[in-house]
Amino acid sequence: MHVRSSMSLLGLCLSLGWWLSGCVWLPDWPFQDTIVDDAYVEDDSRLISHCTPHAEPLLPLLIRRGEQRDLSCRIRNAQRVEWRFLPDDRERPILLAATVERLELHGDDLPWSPQPYGGTLVVEAISGGAVSSFTWQVVVAAHGDDLSLVAPSEEDDE
Amino acid sequence: MRRAVLLLAPLLMGAECDPPEPTAPAREVGIELHDGGPQRQGQRSQDAGTLRWDGTSRLHFIGMEAPVSVEELRVVDGATGFPPPGQPCVFWDAVDPLRDAGVKADSVSSFSLSLLPGEYDVLVAPDCLVGSFAATRFEGESVAPGAASYVFELPAREPVSGRVVTTSGDSVEGAVVSVFPADRPEDPLGVTATTGVDGSFALQVPPGQYTVVASTPAGGLLPGGGAIAPKRLSPVTLPLPAGFDLLVRVPSLPTTPVRGALEERTGTLTAGRIRVEGFIAPIPLGDIDYEGGFFRAEFVSDDGTWEVRLPPGDYEAIAWPPHAGGQRDPATGLLPIQDQDTARLAFAVEAAQPLEDLRLRYTDSTLVQVQVREPGGGPAAGSVSFRMDSAPHYQYRYPLPESGDLSLLLMADTYRVEVLPAKDEDGSKRFARAHGTLDLTQGPASLALTLPPSDPYQARVLEPDGSGVGDLRIVVRDAETGEIVDDSLTAPAGVVGFYQGVLPR
Numbered sequence: 001m002h003v004r005s006s007m008s009l010l011g012l013c014l015s016l017g018w019w020l021s022g023c024v025w026l027p028d029w030p031f032q033d034t035i036v037d038d039a040y041v042e043d044d045s046r047l048i049s050h051c052t053p054h055a056e057p058l059l060p061l062l063i064r065r066g067e068q069r070d071l072s073c074r075i076r077n078a079q080r081v082e083w084r085f086l087p088d089d090r091e092r093p094i095l096l097a098a099t100v101e102r103l104e105l106h107g108d109d110l111p112w113s114p115q116p117y118g119g120t121l122v123v124e125a126i127s128g129g130a131v132s133s134f135t136w137q138v139v140v141a142a143h144g145d146d147l148s149l150v151a152p153s154e155e156d157d158e
Numbered sequence: 159m160r161r162a163v164l165l166l167a168p169l170l171m172g173a174e175c176d177p178p179e180p181t182a183p184a185r186e187v188g189i190e191l192h193d194g195g196p197q198r199q200g201q202r203s204q205d206a207g208t209l210r211w212d213g214t215s216r217l218h219f220i221g222m223e224a225p226v227s228v229e230e231l232r233v234v235d236g237a238t239g240f241p242p243p244g245q246p247c248v249f250w251d252a253v254d255p256l257r258d259a260g261v262k263a264d265s266v267s268s269f270s271l272s273l274l275p276g277e278y279d280v281l282v283a284p285d286c287l288v289g290s291f292a293a294t295r296f297e298g299e300s301v302a303p304g305a306a307s308y309v310f311e312l313p314a315r316e317p318v319s320g321r322v323v324t325t326s327g328d329s330v331e332g333a334v335v336s337v338f339p340a341d342r343p344e345d346p347l348g349v350t351a352t353t354g355v356d357g358s359f360a361l362q363v364p365p366g367q368y369t370v371v372a373s374t375p376a377g378g379l380l381p382g383g384g385a386i387a388p389k390r391l392s393p394v395t396l397p398l399p400a401g402f403d404l405l406v407r408v409p410s411l412p413t414t415p416v417r418g419a420l421e422e423r424t425g426t427l428t429a430g431r432i433r434v435e436g437f438i439a440p441i442p443l444g445d446i447d448y449e450g451g452f453f454r455a456e457f458v459s460d461d462g463t464w465e466v467r468l469p470p471g472d473y474e475a476i477a478w479p480p481h482a483g484g485q486r487d488p489a490t491g492l493l494p495i496q497d498q499d500t501a502r503l504a505f506a507v508e509a510a511q512p513l514e515d516l517r518l519r520y521t522d523s524t525l526v527q528v529q530v531r532e533p534g535g536g537p538a539a540g541s542v543s544f545r546m547d548s549a550p551h552y553q554y555r556y557p558l559p560e561s562g563d564l565s566l567l568l569m570a571d572t573y574r575v576e577v578l579p580a581k582d583e584d585g586s587k588r589f590a591r592a593h594g595t596l597d598l599t600q601g602p603a604s605l606a607l608t609l610p611p612s613d614p615y616q617a618r619v620l621e622p623d624g625s626g627v628g629d630l631r632i633v634v635r636d637a638e639t640g641e642i643v644d645d646s647l648t649a650p651a652g653v654v655g656f657y658q659g660v661l662p663r
Contacts, residue, residue: 049195050192053260058264059261060262066344100555106551111376139283
């Protein structure tokens with residue numbers, strides 16, 4: 001009984017401490033609620049990192065007509081940045097954006113086709129002799145209303 | 159020992175228990191967490207909700223949600239009970255786009271995926287939408303914490319055969335037949351077929367109601383050089399009764415050759431991408447009246463000349479100049495400016511009257527001046543990004559000169575402008591980003607922006623178990639406008655998960 005009382009009191013004190021977080025610090029507490037005095041300076045030499053959504057051949061990105069997707073990377077200290085899209089059946093890529101960290105990719109800007117098609121979207125950063133890039137495999141899908149302004153069929157051709 | 163802790167606890171809490179005095183107005187911002195990439199499947203980019211900063215120098219905490227590791231993901235063809243041929247794609251769509259994920263099977267048909275808990279609509283595409291195997295949508299799939307297992311059984315498909323013929327009964331070779339769910343035109347089914355020499359096509363779809371569209375390929379021309387007016391049938395119940403074929407009769411419209419050129423601003427022929435779209439005129443066709451319709455074709459001109467056959471109607475040809483690019487001029491060190499603007503040409507096509515020498519010429523772009531100042535009135539340092547609101551939605555970013563005044567040329571459009579302030583020499587940030595809009599549709603324009611007075615704050619990102627998350631990108635957005643106001647990286651060592659940012663007043 002005595003032990004249970006002490007434990008309850010301990011729990012009460014700890015709960016109070018938690019409730020007053022910001023003014024209490026106990027050793028081995030899950031985290032330190034104090035200001036970090038030494039200014040933390042981001043020390044990051046990578047040209048490109050943190051690309052969203054995840055990018056690799058087995059993580060394809062679907063974009064429909066009329067849809068917008070934001071692709072974003074953390075890009076630092078690059079002299080040149082280009083976002084290029086290359087449909088699978090073409091030889092020359094389309095340059096969509098330059099020097100920006102975030103691409104607003106609009107389905108309507110990509111080459112139009114009544115059939116869905118694949119393509120590759122690359123962001124490439126160059127600094128001196130260093131080149132870094134990320135690649136997304138993109139599937140561009142047509143919208144069923146793309147040709148909806150066609151005069152409706154009067155006769156059923158079935 | 160316990161007694162000692164109990165006695166010490168009040169002392170430790172002691173005199174410091176008064177909440178810190180605010181040094182700045184409290185405010186709320188939206189927080190996005192961006193993980194380090196596919197090698198960090200243990201974390202996933204996510205919307206971390208709202209950070210309520212109380213205006214004090216207290217360290218704030220941001221909790222990260224743990225993803226669910228999908229341990230089993232299988233796609234099964236309901237007709238055979240076996241995996242479909244090829245490498246299926248599975249697209250997971252959530253309300254929050256940061257949670258969206260797409261995954262493709264590897265060569266042994268296995269998937270590797272982590273997802274954040276929540277509700278998803280899942281599109282399962284056996285051949286990644288670029289073949290002829292119908293995709294299936296599974297709505298409201300729940301992903302809950304803990305190991306997850308998903309088996310998607312694709313409904314059995316039924317064969318559909320048909321022909322595309324002209325209204326006079328001639329076979330149409332090379333027409334593209336696309337099929338969409340009748341009630342969800344935005345949902346790609348991934349089923350298309352191209353007609354053969356005799357106009358026939360064959361495809362397989364699960365029983366249901368569909369929209370069927372027969373059209374020319376993207377370039378607007380059939381293999382023989384002719385064109386057809388697109389034809390849309392909706393709704394069509396497929397499959398048809400046994401023994402019936404789907405007959406799609408497309409108007410046999412006369413087409414007229416239209417030839418033109420694409421020129422740079424200087425008049426030199428140039429390669430480029432051309433989109434022709436417009437309305438086909440209504441015309442009587444024997445025993446039926448064709449009421450007209452929409453026509454679109456897109457093609458690439460390699461040598462600056464172009465040709466397309468069009469039915470009678472009113473059209474517009476559009477060519478977008480290439481993006482100015484991001485490579486600095488080696489001589490000047492300056493980034494190139496967008497000195498050309500969109501080429502547009504409206505024209506009418508009449509039967510049997512070929513159009514020759516239609517010239518699409520890029521026009522002059524528009525002068526813009528942007529002035530960026532610090533709150534005290536001095537010139538700001540950093541860079542400015544510009545995002546077009548209309549197609550082709552080109553996006554640029556230019557460094558600010560020492561004067562803080564930037565002059566450049568852009569295509570006529572409205573733009574969202576974002577100022578990314580430079581850091582101080584010691585790497586610290588003083589200002590949050592500033593935003594504005596620019597309207598160049600009526601001619602040259604200028605924009606004056608002032609960086610917002612900003613307050614530094616410190617925060618730490620924690621895993622659910624309380625450990626810090628290092629090397630995480632923090633994107634801070636204005637809670638009302640959604641504009642990005644700051645961007646930081648958490649410390650990978652030391653106080654792991656710690657970062658310093660700035661918030662605009």
